Amino acid sequence: MLKAIFGAKCPEQRPNVVYLWTNSIRDGRGILLNDRNREIIVKSLTRLVWEEKIKVYGFVIMPNHIHLVWEVIAPADENIPERFRNELTDHIVDNLRTNCPGILKFFYSGKGIGKYQIWKKEPKLIELRSKLHIKEALKYVHENPAFDRWDMVKSCIDFKWSSARFYESGIDPFGFLSHYQESQHVSGIA
Numbered sequence: 001m002l003k004a005i006f007g008a009k010c011p012e013q014r015p016n017v018v019y020l021w022t023n024s025i026r027d028g029r030g031i032l033l034n035d036r037n038r039e040i041i042v043k044s045l046t047r048l049v050w051e052e053k054i055k056v057y058g059f060v061i062m063p064n065h066i067h068l069v070w071e072v073i074a075p076a077d078e079n080i081p082e083r084f085r086n087e088l089t090d091h092i093v094d095n096l097r098t099n100c101p102g103i104l105k106f107f108y109s110g111k112g113i114g115k116y117q118i119w120k121k122e123p124k125l126i127e128l129r130s131k132l133h134i135k136e137a138l139k140y141v142h143e144n145p146a147f148d149r150w151d152m153v154k155s156c157i158d159f160k161w162s163s164a165r166f167y168e169s170g171i172d173p174f175g176f177l178s179h180y181q182e183s184q185h186v187s188g189i190a
Contacts (some may be wrong), residue, residue, distance in 0.1 A: 013072060013081050013125055021068045021139040023085065023123040029106060030063035030090065031118075036099065038161050040067060040091040042174055044084060049059065049176040053080050057180040060139040060145065061161040067141040069134060071185065082124065089118045110112045134180040136160065 013019055031037055038061045045068075048054045058069040070082045093116045096104040109117040128134045142164035145152040156164040166172050167179075 011115070011186065015074065015076050016073050018069065018071045018128045018134055018180075018183055018186055020126040020128055020141070021070060021081065021123055022065060022066040022125075023068075024120045026107060026117055026120055028064045029103070031096065031100075031103065032061055032066070033063045034100070036095050037092050040095065041088060041161075042161075042176075044087050044091070046174065046176045048080065048084065053078065055178045055183070056176055057134060057140050057178055057183065058163040058164075058167070059143045060163070062144055066142065069137050069141060069180070070126065071183065085119055085123070089116065092118055092146070128186065130186050131180060131183065134183065134186060138180060142167070 012022070025031055032041075041061055042066050045054070045056055045059070049056060053072065053074040055073060056068060057071070058067075087161045093107070095106065096107075097166045104116070107116045108116050109115060109133050126137070128137055142156045142162055144150065144156075145159040145162065146154065146156050156162065157168045163174075163177050166174075166177050
């Protein structure tokens with residue numbers, strides 16, 4: 001569906017460009033149902049926004065994947081998307097080790113520093129070139145929890161781990177969201 005709307009995925013993320021970024025848990029395991037793991041993601045996003053490394057226009061944390069509509073504003077050599085993934089891996093592994101050690105074995109990939117692989121190899125990355133594209137991507141992201149496959153909520157604004165309520169009410173319960181209309185790096189037309 002997204003390919004028909006936005007086009008093919010991009011090979012790499014560039015600064016000052018808005019993207020729909022999707023990162024999936026290896027083997028589709030639902031470890032993001034754990035609220036502590038969701039809090040880890042929110043905390044990391046909050047820190048990166050406060051450090052002025054990213055702008056987050058929207059997100060949803062599903063049981064086995066994350067969708068972000070975001071813009072990296074840090075220089076490319078800081079590789080924020082990879083740092084973000086690595087930080088999440090470290091904290092999620094620590095949480096699983098403490099609270100769900102039986103699950104951690106499914107992510108074991110070998111010895112050494114990166115001995116646990118939480119995420120699929122590469123996130124999906126789609127450049128959003130207009131505010132209309134951002135709006136459509138946000139609609140897709142926000143409706144995820146209500147899709148038949150998930151059926152987690154009847155209304156997307158009822159899902160706690162999403163920016164949908166921000167766009168409905170104007171109130172940011174997370175403290176790190178920017179409205180997509182504020183994006184200065186995309187045009188106002190399709």
